[in-house]
Amino acid sequence: xxxxxxxxxxxxxxxxxxxxxxxxxxxxxxxxxxxxxxxxxxxxxxxxxxxxxxxxxxxxxxxxxxxxxxxxxxxxxxxxxxxxxxxxxxxxxxxxxxxxxxxxxxxxxxxxxxxxxxxxxxxxxxxxxxxxxxxxxxxxxxxxxxxxxxxxxxxxxxxxxxxxxxxxxxxxxxxxxxxxxxxxxxxxxxxxxxxxxxxxxxxxxxxxxxxxxxxxxxxxxxxxxxxxxxxxxxxxxxxxxxxxxxxxxxxxxxxxxxxxxxxxxxxxxxxxxxxxxxxxxxxxxxxxxxxxxxxxxxxxxxxxxxxxxxxxxxxxxxxxxxx
Amino acid sequence: xxxxxxxxxxxxxxxxxxxxxxxxxxxxxxxxxxxxxxxxxxxxxxxxxxxxxxxxxxxxxxxxxxxxxxxxxxxxxxxxxxxxxxxxxxxxxxxxxxxxxxxxxxxxxxxxxxxxxxxxxxxxxxxxxxxxxxxxxxxxxxxxxxxxxxxxxxxxxxxxxxxxxxxxxxxxxxxxxxxxxxxxxxxxxxxxxxxxxxxxxxxxxxxxxxxxxxxxxxxxxxxxxxxxxxxxxxxxxxxxxxxxxxxxxxxxxxxx
Numbered sequence: 001x002x003x004x005x006x007x008x009x010x011x012x013x014x015x016x017x018x019x020x021x022x023x024x025x026x027x028x029x030x031x032x033x034x035x036x037x038x039x040x041x042x043x044x045x046x047x048x049x050x051x052x053x054x055x056x057x058x059x060x061x062x063x064x065x066x067x068x069x070x071x072x073x074x075x076x077x078x079x080x081x082x083x084x085x086x087x088x089x090x091x092x093x094x095x096x097x098x099x100x101x102x103x104x105x106x107x108x109x110x111x112x113x114x115x116x117x118x119x120x121x122x123x124x125x126x127x128x129x130x131x132x133x134x135x136x137x138x139x140x141x142x143x144x145x146x147x148x149x150x151x152x153x154x155x156x157x158x159x160x161x162x163x164x165x166x167x168x169x170x171x172x173x174x175x176x177x178x179x180x181x182x183x184x185x186x187x188x189x190x191x192x193x194x195x196x197x198x199x200x201x202x203x204x205x206x207x208x209x210x211x212x213x214x215x216x217x218x219x220x221x222x223x224x225x226x227x228x229x230x231x232x233x234x235x236x237x238x239x240x241x242x243x244x245x246x247x248x249x250x251x252x253x254x255x256x257x258x259x260x261x262x263x264x265x266x267x268x269x270x271x272x273x274x275x276x277x278x279x280x281x282x283x284x285x286x287x288x289x290x291x292x293x294x295x296x297x298x299x300x301x302x303x304x305x306x307x308x309x310x311x312x313x314x315x316x317x318x319x320x321x322x323x
Numbered sequence: 324x325x326x327x328x329x330x331x332x333x334x335x336x337x338x339x340x341x342x343x344x345x346x347x348x349x350x351x352x353x354x355x356x357x358x359x360x361x362x363x364x365x366x367x368x369x370x371x372x373x374x375x376x377x378x379x380x381x382x383x384x385x386x387x388x389x390x391x392x393x394x395x396x397x398x399x400x401x402x403x404x405x406x407x408x409x410x411x412x413x414x415x416x417x418x419x420x421x422x423x424x425x426x427x428x429x430x431x432x433x434x435x436x437x438x439x440x441x442x443x444x445x446x447x448x449x450x451x452x453x454x455x456x457x458x459x460x461x462x463x464x465x466x467x468x469x470x471x472x473x474x475x476x477x478x479x480x481x482x483x484x485x486x487x488x489x490x491x492x493x494x495x496x497x498x499x500x501x502x503x504x505x506x507x508x509x510x511x512x513x514x515x516x517x518x519x520x521x522x523x524x525x526x527x528x529x530x531x532x533x534x535x536x537x538x539x540x541x542x543x544x545x546x547x548x549x550x551x552x553x554x555x556x557x558x559x560x561x562x563x564x565x566x567x568x569x570x571x572x573x574x575x576x577x578x579x
């Protein structure tokens with residue numbers, strides 16, 4: 001029984017999310033059952049980085065056509081690799097944008113279904129993932145024969161609790177037979193959306209606003225609260241989608257990741273895409289009318305109520321406390 | 324350009340969801356239903372592509388009879404015709420089972436482009452579009468904010484993590500999953516609603532399409548999430564709660 005762990009890199013280094021996926025893989029088997037996969041056009045350094053971790057072996061999946069990520073290239077290469085590995089029980093990935101782009105197709109190619117965005121692994125094993133925007137959890141059981149594909153949510157497994165490294169794991173090279181004609185998409189170089197003028201990452205206090213604010217014209221009440229707190233103003237995705245605040249003020253998986261001393265979430269229900277961007281904050285306060293909103297699962301303090309009453313009252317209370 | 328837009332019907336965002344007695348799904352009694360928001364963005368992109376380049380938009384939804392209401396809404400916004408794939412076991416199907424249904428309905432249409440939202444707001448698998456592409460043997464791209472038709476096919480703007488983007492060229496036919504926020508969503512006009520009543524809404528059944536619902540992964544149990552932190556809920560009126568919060572932030576959390 002063995003686990004294939006597909007590591008993702010960024011800027012020539014293995015991403016932290018990949019080590020969290022290793023922590024998840026460790027729940028499925030001992031280090032020597034885990035084969036770490038690095039993939040690209042030049043994987044030597046990545047393989048060395050992986051070999052120093054608690055894994056049984058490392059396979060470099062290398063081909064010039066894998067220099068830039070494409071779903072077609074990665075699916076073809078990893079499909080061929082999986083066909084070549086006997087007895088694979090699990091294929092584990094970090095749940096990144098890139099994995100979301102190709103892993104469902106890869107799983108389908110071998111008649112399997114990816115269990116994506118897993119937050120916990122329970123006995124059985126059963127794979128837990130969130131449903132209904134984080135309001136409920138669902139426990140999934142793989143029922144098929146073949147390998148079970150799993151991707152794990154950022155921050156759900158502890159990379160810092162991995163076993164100490166032993167002797168470096170052996171590294172082998174696998175050269176897939178990819179043909180340029182198989183790659184149908186032509187990706188361009190990544191670019192920034194706009195000049196970043198706000199660095200939410202270094203803010204000590206953040207007041208963040210979500211759908212509960214209802215209309216753009218209601219924003220001044222949170223702006224005022226942010227001002228008296230000396231806080232930066234931020235928002236969840238829908239507020240920026242609507243153009244009420246600029247995209248650079250968005251917190252979450254598609255925006256900035258923040259960890260201020262104080263994060264005050266106003267009218268934000270707390271869908272997982274938002275939580276991954278702020279749950280590392282030191283003190284989280286949530287103001288929401290729905291007592292079951294998932295934001296309360298990560299909040300230290302909560303006020304269940306109408307934000308249009310609570311926020312102005314809070315602004316006044318902060319002012320009073322300053323005097 | 325002939326475009327198929329796959330739309331899911333999901334519980335309305337503010338709906339109180341309760342776990343069904345069998346623990347395997349939510350209690351659907353008294354729920355209000357809405358068009359999955361990312362799918363609404365996919366529809367909007369399709370409508371704008373049609374306005375620029377002409378063509379036809381077919382909206383497609385799988386689920387029980389009630390999905391017809393969201394298809395009518397899409398027709399009212401400007402889609403040309405609709406296909407409802409009627410099945411009562413949608414929630415019991417895994418992502419491959421759902422994608423098989425949609426792919427079998429899409430295939431005979433031979434569209435130039437298939438659009439759908441990047442994920443659903445209920446189960447949030449975020450896989451359906453990608454698997455549909457794989458089943459149809461088409462190229463795909465995910466988390467797309469903008470689509471432009473070119474002589475060779477399409478140029479799309481794809482969202483990456485943490486504020487980065489990239490543009491991708493791909494040939495048609497293709498499948499794209501749309502991210503929210505690329506466009507402003509339109510409302511149906513009165514005229515649109517009136518016209519929608521005369522547009523074609525065809526139903527097909529899962530059995531007719533030959534797409535069975537054997538699952539490789541099974542949603543076995545739904546539960547309420549465990550709290551990661553113990554939240555202190557501050558009671559009282561808005562004023563009392565606000566005063567108590569400021570006190571806590573000063574003396575307990577020491578962040579003020």
